[in-house]
Amino acid sequence: MSALVHDCAPAPTFADALAAWRAGAHDEARRRCAQLIEADSCNADALHLAAVLALDGDRPAARALIERALALREDPNFLVSFALTCDPRTESDIAMAALTRALELKPDFTEALNNLANLHDARGERERAAALLERVVTLEPQYAVAHYNLGSVLFGLGDCVRAESELRRAIELAPGHVGAWNNLANVLIAGGRELAALALLEHAFTLDPDCVDILTNLGVLLRNAGRMDEARNVLTRAIALAPANAPALSNYGNVCVDRGEIDEALRAFARALELRPDFADAWSNYGNALKATGNIEAALAAYRHALARDAANEAAHCNLVYATQFATDDGMAILAEAQRYAARHEAPYLAAAAARANLPDPHDESPVAKRRLRIGYVSPDFRDHCQSLFTLPVFAQHDHAQFEIICYSSAQPDGITARLAATAGLWRDVRELDDAHLAQQIRDDRIDILVDLTMHMAGARRALFARRPAPVQVAWLAYPGTTGSAAIGWRLTDPWLDPPGVPGIDAQYTERSLRLPDTFWCYAQIDAPPEASALPAVTAGHITFGCLNNPCKLTDATFAQWSGIFAALPDARLVLMAPPGRARERLLAWLAAHGVDAARVRFVGFQPRTDYLRTWAQIDIALDTFPYNGHTTSLDALWMGVPVPTRVGRSAVGRAGLSLLANLGLLELVAYDDTAYVHTVVSLARDLPRLAELRASLRARMEASPLMDSARFARNLEAAYRLMWRDWCEAQPGPRQAQA
Incomplete structure (x- = not known):
């Protein structure tokens, strides 16, 4: 009788478990780790890998496993994994100690350096985080996640140039890294390059249509591009995926305001603030929706809530300054709020010297000898907007032989934009320029007089004017009030808006008031209007x-x-x-x-x-x-x-x-x-x-x-510009010189 032969399966090895994990077969890897640990409860490597596999779903179990592994062997890899089991809110010190010990054992351990940098960043210690990450990418130039983290930290430090470089490198190394695409878009947005950012986000959306951060940022840029239906759709998707995402709710509310769906907007903002009561942007946006309902007092309260939570929130403060004028006719109260804005947001720019190449050269001896002045107009509303009822007739009547007209437009172009551009000597689409770069462009264009057409209304570029890129800066058209800014030397008005000789009138403005002879406004119809009807x-x-x-x-x-x-x-x-x-x-x-x-x-x-x-x-x-x-x-x-x-x-x-x-x-x-x-x-x-x-x-x-009477208005406006220019020239020390 022949003997029976038993087919014995080979015993599992750690190499098999590791290979299964690396192949993404996590259930198989868990099964093999369990077999290894059952066979040898002191198998530190199996305990560690089992802990890593448990991290995503059962952090306490992972913690228990890794502690058993560490009790058997103090390994730098084990210490890094242990740090990942720590609650970042309550155990960051423990995690940092573990990572520090890992680096004592293995000083060039890039994973430990990267994770330690993340902890420093979470604490707001960005300079320290950046230094650690610089070391990581030097030691391991192909480490995509480290480039991503470094770019993100540099962005937080305000170094957008280096942040962009690091994030592009992360994408080059890991083209599917959606977070890198998103953060690179954030860098471009911060630099005013929204069109480029929109293209990045649209690509990122194809990589991960369910990434809430991508959907939220994409919704913002689609809204800014005037693609309201698409913006609403992607933000609706973001909220469906993450109902407790306050930024998605707030940005969805903004789209609803633009579409006139005010009740829906109010609900979205209220929910965002319920989730995050300290969300300053949501408070400011909520104020805009309340303002649209006519509840100006509640809107003012919302703007103040925003500033109480974030005193540096410039948009909320702009909204507050503008909205104050609907609540009171006390010019001094309006002035005080505008000055508070300027003191908070413009002071750093005003403290810096204004670098300009303009030379004092009025050349007013005769009309023939007058130098052609360069007039720059800045606006986000060179488009189908009520402002165009006033800019189109005036720009068309400017004396282009005596005045070179340069327009700096941050408007989404449309048919009216093209008509306005046809009236200018030079048209610059500056949507992709941040304030610093636009200021330099204005200096390079040698603008003599820069005109602000927005003041504290939507799309204002107050920080641009605070940089004083032109020697003479003027406020006109947005509304006949004050900017509160020491950077704006003049405001245009008329004898009716500001009756001359009335005590206290001019004291309501930080600017000098120059009264045009007749009117502050010159009105025209853009297209053929309906005829007036019978009574x-x-x-x-x-x-x-x-x-x-x-x-x-x-x-x-x-x-x-x-x-x-x-x-x-x-x-x-x-x-x-x-x-x-x-x-x-x-x-x-x-x-x-x-x-x-x-x-x-x-x-x-x-x-x-x-x-x-x-x-x-x-x-x-x-x-x-x-x-x-x-x-x-x-x-x-x-x-x-x-x-x-x-x-x-x-x-x-x-x-x-x-x-x-x-x-x-x-x-x-x-x-x-x-x-x-x-x-x-x-x-x-x-x-x-x-x-x-x-x-x-x-x-x-x-x-x-x-x-x-647009021709009459244009001549009066140009005479005002000549007066302002002559005043500046006469105030400058030294001899006058001709300007090339």
């Missing part, structure tokens, strides 16, 4: 008032004035512009508190310009706002034949109605107190023949006025 009251049988200003101008002071009008005219109706939802509900409740029944009020939403202008066909009289009067909206109403009686305030923005009506020869529609305002409006409403006459004549009256 609606004739067929409706009642007066319809309207206010199509942004709801942020609809203050309690405004409604208090209007209440007397509606009390005197019980059949009158009102048309307001506001987004659907809570904004309208709030305005109706507020009006009801002032005695205006909801049945008398009708709303329209934000509309394309042609549709918006046609809305004026439904309105007999435009009601002005207080303390911030209508500006462009009032000009639009007047163009469509709708008179705009005004209540004059103490601040420049509260005298806009006065300026417009004075230039039209309609001072009888100007009131200086609430009682007079109610009387003026009610008297006009009861005089249908007068209303009909105004309806028929206002457009021609505007066309014949300084408000639309």
